[in-house]
Amino acid sequence: MLPFHYDTSISIRFGPGVSRDIGDVIDAMACRRILVVTDPNVRRIEPVARVFETLAVDRETEFFDAVHPNPTARLIEQGAEVARVFDPDVIVGVGGGSALDCAKGINFLLTNGGRIEDYQGFGKASAPMLLAVGIPTTAGTGSEAQSYALISKSDTHEKMACGDRKARFELVLLDPELIATTPSEVRASTGLDAIAHALESYVTRTRNRISRMLSREAWHLLNGAFERYHADPSDVGAAGEMLVGAHLAGAAIEASMLGAAHACANPLTARFDIAHGAAVALMLPHVMAHNARNDPSLYEGLRVPADAIEERVVALRSLAGLPERLEACGVGQKDLSVLANEAHAQWTGAHNPFVLSVEEYETLYAVAL
Ligand SMILES: [Fe+2]
Structure with a gap:
C-alpha cells in the first residue's frame, strides 16, 4: 500500500428540507452579512427561493447571480467587485458546480487580492479566507466537497484548477428537495458526470484506500439510483442517493483526482460546446476499456467486471x-488531431493510471467518433 495523506474538514448535513436550517446555520457562525453566489435559473426554484427568504430575515444579503456554465476569470472578477462593495462576512454558494466554483473563486480574490490566475495550483492563498457555505442544487460535480475551483481563462477557455485548503466550504447542506425539479437534460449530464467521477477517481495513480472507499460507495449509490431519479426527480429517496453519491464522488476527487475521460472532455466542451457531463460520458467507456486492457485488475472491488461497467455506462x-x-455533436475526423493535443495538455490526464500519448488520445477520439 502506498503512503497517502487524507485531509477533510467539511461539516455535512444531509436530509430532505435541511436547507431550511440555513438561518440557524448562519447565526451559529455569528455572521450577519451574506453574499449569495448563484445563477438566475436557480433563483427561480421554489425551495431555493425559500432559502433566500429565510436568509434575508434580520440579516443583510447581497446577490451575485450572474453565474453561467464553465465560469470564466472575467466572471470571478465581476463577482469579486460586488463582494468588495458589499463587504460580506460569509459567502453562500447555491447552485451547480459553476456557482459553487464561483463562490470559491470570489473568495480567493476578495480575501487575497490579485487575479484568479494567481491561484492556479494549490495553496497559493496566504491570507485567511471567508467562511463559506455550499448548497448544491444538482447531483453532479461534487464541487461542494472540494478545495478547488475550476475556472476557465477568459480568452482561451482553458480550465484552471485553483485550490486551497482554506477555499473549502465550512459547511455543506445536502437537501434532496433542492434537486426535485432539475430538468431532464441537466439530470442526465450531471448524473453521468458524477458516475464518471466515481469511476475515474477509483483508478487514478493517486488513489488510496480512503479515496477508493469513497469512489466505490459513490458508484454503488449513483448506479443504483440513476434510473429512478432520471424517471422521477421528485422521488426523494433516489434524489438523496444521487446527491450523496455525487458528494462522495467529489470527495474522492479531492483525495485522488480524475483521469483521461475528463482530459478528453474538456477540449470537447471548449471547442464544441458539449455539456461537460455529456462530453465525459462520451469518452468514459473508451477510457475505461483502455485502462482495463493495460491492467485488468484496476476495477476489481466494484463487484462486476470492467467491461460490464462500461456497458452499464453506455446503457x-x-x-x-x-x-x-x-x-452527432459536430466533431469530424479533421478535428481529432487538435483535440488530442489539447487533451494531452490537460492536467487531469497526468492522474490517469496510464498516462496517454497524443497518439493514444487521438485513437480514443477516433473510436468515439
Ligand atoms: Fe466532471
Missing part, C-alpha cells in the same frame, strides 16, 4: 438521451 447514457458518438 445509462442512452437511457438519459445523451449523445452516443462525437459525430
